[in-house]
Amino acid sequence: MAQATAHAQGQQHPIKLYLVVWAWLFILSACSYFVDFFQVQGLLRYALIVLFMLLKAGLIVAIFMHMAWERLSLVYAILVPISAVLVFVAIMTLEADYTLLSRTIFFGPGP
Amino acid sequence: MAEQAATDLRVIDAETSGLRSIASDFSSDRQAFRNVSWGKAMMWIFLLSDTFVFSCFLISYMTARMSTTVPWPNTSEVFALTIGGTSLPLILIAIMTFVLISSSGTMAMAVNFGYRRDRKRTAILMLATALLGATFVGMQAFEWTKLIHEGVRPWTNPWGAAQFGSSFFMITGFHGTHVTFGVIFLLVIARKVWRGDFDHERRGFFTSRKGRYESVEIMGLYWHFVDLVWVFIFAFFYLW
Numbered sequence: 001m002a003q004a005t006a007h008a009q010g011q012q013h014p015i016k017l018y019l020v021v022w023a024w025l026f027i028l029s030a031c032s033y034f035v036d037f038f039q040v041q042g043l044l045r046y047a048l049i050v051l052f053m054l055l056k057a058g059l060i061v062a063i064f065m066h067m068a069w070e071r072l073s074l075v076y077a078i079l080v081p082i083s084a085v086l087v088f089v090a091i092m093t094l095e096a097d098y099t100l101l102s103r104t105i106f107f108g109p110g111p
Numbered sequence: 112m113a114e115q116a117a118t119d120l121r122v123i124d125a126e127t128s129g130l131r132s133i134a135s136d137f138s139s140d141r142q143a144f145r146n147v148s149w150g151k152a153m154m155w156i157f158l159l160s161d162t163f164v165f166s167c168f169l170i171s172y173m174t175a176r177m178s179t180t181v182p183w184p185n186t187s188e189v190f191a192l193t194i195g196g197t198s199l200p201l202i203l204i205a206i207m208t209f210v211l212i213s214s215s216g217t218m219a220m221a222v223n224f225g226y227r228r229d230r231k232r233t234a235i236l237m238l239a240t241a242l243l244g245a246t247f248v249g250m251q252a253f254e255w256t257k258l259i260h261e262g263v264r265p266w267t268n269p270w271g272a273a274q275f276g277s278s279f280f281m282i283t284g285f286h287g288t289h290v291t292f293g294v295i296f297l298l299v300i301a302r303k304v305w306r307g308d309f310d311h312e313r314r315g316f317f318t319s320r321k322g323r324y325e326s327v328e329i330m331g332l333y334w335h336f337v338d339l340v341w342v343f344i345f346a347f348f349y350l351w
Contacts, residue, residue, distance in 0.1 A: 011222065011223075011226060011328065012223075012226055012227075013223065015220060015223060018216065018219045018220050018223060019216075021216075021219075022212070022213075022215075022216035022219075025212045025215070025216070026209065026212060029205070029208050029209060029212060029345075032345070032346065032350060033201065033205045033208070035350060036187050036200055036201050036349075036350055037200060037201075039187075046351070049346050049350045049351065050346065052346070053342055053343065053345075053346035056342045057339055057342050057343070060215065060335050060338060060339050060342070061335075061339065063219075064215055064218075064219045064331070064335045064338075065331075065332055065335045065336075066328070070147065071132070071136065071144060071145060071146060071147060072129070072130075072132050072133050072136075073132065073133045073136035073137060073143055073144060073145075074144045074147055074152065074155065076133055077143075077144070077155075078155050078156075078158075078159050081159060082159070082162060084163075085162070085163070085166040085170075088166070088167075088170055089170055089173070092170050092171075092173060092174045093173075093177065095174065095178075096173070096174045096177035096178040097177065097178075099174075099178035100177065100178045100179075100180065103178065103179075103180050104180060107180070108180065
């Protein structure tokens with residue numbers, strides 16, 4: 001019922017919510033910048049980059065784009081197809097490994 | 112009779128949550144996205160297709176970078192700027208990120224004030240968003256100029272793998288184009304807000320549909336998407 005009224009008048013949320021999310025996006029961006037600034041290397045670097053990226057993306061989609069308050073059928077219609085991208089990433093990872101292998105074997109510096 | 116009505120209500124209530132609601136929405140023999148206007152649904156579907164476009168760019172960049180035998184240029188040094196004698200890594204990109212996030216913040220607030228029918232604040236916040244967006248594009252133009260002067264081309268660059276240039280120009284170029292169109296789109300809608308089109312339900316010159324403040328939210332969806340894409344470009348292209 002509350003959802004229905006919210007929709008009748010359009011999305012209505014307190015301004016404070018947006019300011020808090022904005023502040024978090026600033027903090028998370030600063031964090032990902034510091035990953036590079038302090039030259040964190042190795043697995044920790046990639047883990048931190050992906051973590052901050054996903055948190056930022058989640059905040060933008062859920063709060064700024066109001067996905068958190070949309071009907072579940074719209075949310076699924078938009079988010080489920082994106083999983084196809086992950087399949088594509090997996091395929092291209094295998095393909096890239098194979099290309100690198102052939103390049104190293106056949107085009108690498110001779111013995 | 113009253114009992115029957117109560118049961119119906121319970122059925123409807125059960126179908127407003129979880130997977131059951133999705134099943135009932137899609138099998139309702141009516142529009143699938145209830146309470147969602149066609150304009151908003153279409154914008155979401157456009158954004159989904161645009162997600163695939165940018166995904167393809169980022170995946171092709173990933174494939175090029177993973178399969179090259181030549182070392183990839185160190186983006187931390189390539190995009191470093193010397194400010195006041197000290198070299199700061201990626202500083203311009205970091206500033207661009209903050210500018211774009213700020214524009215997303217002002218846009219979200221514009222949508223909010225739009226639904227409160229606060230005409231002036233909505234228009235001013237949208238203009239601020241457009242200004243920040245234009246600043247972003249300006250900084251990107253500066254970055255492109257700097258790299259082109261340093262000899263980066265789509266087919267070569269002085270630091271390593273040749274694919275760096277093509278990936279860079281393709282990905283940031285496409286994103287910059289999206290931001291540019293977003294700025295134009297923002298100015299068009301901001302003008303409508305300022306003129307009071309959405310208060311008087313003035314009909315659009317092209318669609319002849321009544322103006323509604325929902326247009327601001329649909330505009331906002333596009334703008335936040337542009338910011339969202341930058342989050343991924345920043346992580347994968349600049350930081351990785």
